[in-house]
Amino acid sequence: MKKIFCLFIIVFSVIACYDKKSKNLSIEDEGTPIVKSVSRTIYKREFPIKDFSKIEVVSYYDRIMWDALEYKKEVPFNKVLVDNYKLTFDSTKIQERVILNKVQEKELLNLMVCDTCVPEQISAACYKPRHMILFRDKKNRIIGYDEFCIECVGSRSSDNLNGFQKYCYSDMQKLLENFGITLFIESGDEKRVKEEIDFIENIRKSK
Numbered sequence: 088m089k090k091i092f093c094l095f096i097i098v099f100s101v102i103a104c105y106d107k108k109s110k111n112l113s114i115e116d117e118g119t120p121i122v123k124s125v126s127r128t129i130y131k132r133e134f135p136i137k138d139f140s141k142i143e144v145v146s147y148y149d150r151i152m153w154d155a156l157e158y159k160k161e162v163p164f165n166k167v168l169v170d171n172y173k174l175t176f177d178s179t180k181i182q183e184r185v186i187l188n189k190v191q192e193k194e195l196l197n198l199m200v201c202d203t204c205v206p207e208q209i210s211a212a213c214y215k216p217r218h219m220i221l222f223r224d225k226k227n228r229i230i231g232y233d234e235f236c237i238e239c240v241g242s243r244s245s246d247n248l249n250g251f252q253k254y255c256y257s258d259m260q261k262l263l264e265n266f267g268i269t270l271f272i273e274s275g276d277e278k279r280v281k282e283e284i285d286f287i288e289n290i291r292k293s294k
Contacts, residue, residue, distance in 0.1 A: 147182050151216065231248050
């Protein structure tokens with residue numbers, strides 16, 4: 088009788104131990120496939136500008152509306168924006184300037200070197216540029232630039248940065264906000280829209 092009782096205890100202990108082990112198994116151990124998150128990075132490349140000394144981010148009201156300076160017979164919409172290391176538009180119209188620190192530079196470059204834009208973010212049939220990234224050398228000369236319109240999802244850049252605008256513009260906006268840029272205008276923002284209209288009207292009246 089004692090032998091039967093001892094055998095019963097051993098069998099019960101083994102079953103209980105196995106049951107506990109089964110409950111502690113991960114989903115993967117149980118044979119159920121786990122759906123892992125997929126990186127949004129489609130393609131990553133090496134940044135082409137190696138000799139920049141600092142990166143400057145600037146903002147301004149819709150440049151196309153106030154930039155009346157033709158350059159080499161090109162209108163503001165199509166003209167080269169930097170020539171001979173200098174801007175070809177009136178830099179006094181710039182509203183904000185932020186020089187990035189080393190951590191911010193790394194964050195910006197990490198965004199620019201990766202193609203991360205989702206297919207749903209398609210460019211609109213407009214171009215209202217209000218932001219620009221300037222890469223400067225030790226002599227403070229502009230050796231590369233990327234101007235973009237977050238609202239219309241479009242950009243203009245220097246030749247050495249062609250193909251580096253495949254990031255999501257919504258991600259770029261968040262990054263610029265973190266850097267301290269505050270000039271962002273959306274169609275529903277009546278206050279900011281009025282500010283821009285007043286700014287442009289004042290320029291036209293002064294001519």
